[in-house]
Amino acid sequence: MTPAELLGLAEKTAREAGDLVRERREAVERMAVAGTKSTPTDVVTESDTAAEALIRSRLFAARPDDGFVGEEDGSVVGSSGVEWVVDPIDGTVNYLYGIPQYAVSIAASVDGVVVAGVVLNPASGELWTAVQGGGAFLDGRPVRVSSCTSLSLALVGTGFGYDAGRRARQASVLLEVVPRVRDIRRAGAAALDLCAVASGRLDAYYERGLNPWDLAAGGLIAAEAGAVVSGLRGAAAGGELALAATPGVAVELTSLLERLGADRD
Ligand code: IPD
Secondary structure (H helix, E strand, O other), X not given: OOHHHHHHHHHHHHHHHHHHHHHHHHOOOOOOOOEEOOOOOOEEOHHHXXXXXXXXXXXXXXXXXXXXXXXXXXXXXXXXXXXXXXXEEEOHHHHXXXXXXXXXXXXXXXXXXXXXXEEEOOOOOOEEEEEOOXXXXXXXXXXXXXXOOOHXXXXXXXXXXXXXXXXXXXXXXHHHHHHHOOEEEOOOOHHHHHHHHHOXXXXXXXXXXXXXXXXXXXXXXXXXXXXXXXXXXXXXXXXXXXXXXXXXXXXXXXXHHHHOOOOOO
C-alpha cells in the first residue's frame, strides 16, 4: 500500500471511530469514568476502549501483518514494516466533561517513520490529513502555518501531564513564558493543538512528556503544513520536549524553553 492508501484506510477508520465516540457522548449527560491509569486524574472511559477495539479490528481486518501501538490496549509487533500509532480519544478529560475538543488520531509509520496521519475532531467534524511530502489538509483544503515571526506576538499552546511533580515544573516554566508571548492556550488535546499550529490557529505549541500516540499524526500534519517540528515524529514515550512552531518563532521559543529547562522534570 502507498502512503496515500494507508491514509485512506486511516481516514475511513477514524470516521467510524469518531461516530462511535460522538454518539456515545451525545447519549449521556454525564460520562462515566471506567478507570484510571498513571494517576487518579488520568482517566479512561468505556468509549476509549471501545473506539480502540474498533480501530484495531478494522486495521487488522485490512492489514493483518501490521504492527499496532494504541493508548489503551498495548502494542502488537507486526511483520509488514507498517505500524499504526493510535489514540482513540485524545483529550479524554474534555470528552468526559462534554467539551467538544477531543480527537481520534491515527498515524501509519513505515520502518519507524510516520508517512500518513489523520486527526478527526468528531464533535466539529473537522478532519486533518497528511502524507509525507504531500502537504497538510483540513477537510480536503490545504493548510499552512501562520506567518508569525515574533515570539512576543505568538499565540502559544501548551499542555500539562498527569503527574503532580511534572505539573509543578510545567507551571514554573509557564510562569516565565506567559509574559513573553501574545497569550497562552491550553485546549486539552495535543493532536488538535498540533493541527491548530498547522492551520494557523496557534503560532506554536509545546509540551513535555507526551506519548507517541498523542503526537504521531498531528506531528506529521504540522510538519507538512510548514511547522518546525522537533521531538515529535517517532518520539519515545515521555522523553523529550515536543514542539511545533512557525519557522519564524521556532528558534526563539526553543531557546527560551531550553534556557528555562523545560525539558527537565
Ligand atoms: C492528553 C492530552 C492533553 C495533554 C496530555 C495528554 P489523553 O492525552 O493530549 O492535551 O496535555 O499530556 O496526555 O490522555 O487525553 O489521550
